[in-house]
Amino acid sequence: MRLPRFAPAAGMTLLALVLCALFVRLGLWQWHRWTLSDAAWRRFARGADAVQPLGARALADVALYQRVSVSGRLDGQHQFLLDNLSYRGRPGYEVLTPLTRSGGGVLLVDRGWVPFTGARARLPDVHLTDAASVTLSGRVADLPSAGLSSGRAPPNPADPWPKVTSFPRMEELARALGVPLTQRILLLDPGAPPGYVRDWQPPGMAPLRHLSYAIQWWSFAALVLIVWAIMSVRRARAAPGAP
Secondary structure, X not given: OOOOOOOOOHHHHHHHHHHHHHHHXXXXXXXXXXXXXXXXXXXXXXXXXXXXXXXXXXXXXXXXXXXXXXXXXXXXOOOEEEEEXXXXXXXXXXXXXXXXXXXXXXXXXXXXXXXXXOOOOOOOOOOOOOOOOEEEEEEEEOOOOOXXXXXXXXXXXXXXXXXXXXXXXXXXXXXXXXXXXXXXXXXXXXXXXOOOEOXXXXXXXXXXXXXXXXXXXXXXXXXXXXXXXXXXHHHHHHOOXXX
């Protein structure tokens, strides 16, 4: 009676090493995304504390997701509808309205989400009567970004206002307006008029999901090693004519 011995096959060992390296790399990638997501969610939580007057500062000079207040005049004649943005599974648009600041400069205010009307030719009514100077409060944020470049569509200069656009760059919006724009936008506070649905959430998926995916990939790597070890022992035990 012969005792089993550990004799892994070269091909099986190479496959196990490749799979382990792949799963470990994927785990590290998810770990990195977890750290970034956790930091972003923490910034989002901290930004809700107190409203800071923006004053003469640009949005780029303020921490991301910080709540600020700013005064100026809303331009209801030149608005953008951000397409391909859903809310609770319903398709719709987010409304970007230019605000000419009292101290000079223009920024875009995201006034919230409006539902799709059911027809591309019939846009939602986002009419805004030009009013006297207003003071608005909201969070400093970046423009929504597309997962794939194929999902982007800059505003068409020939289209009437409001212009429909999908995941545009700020330079494209500035070109359509004909004025320079700050690189960030203002997410209008939920209780501040005039706006629509504003259920602002931290960006991306919850950090713990990235962490769970990292642990999952690393578990796959450990499982590959276990299966490789077991099969290597079984192969040696079952080999005919082993000395």
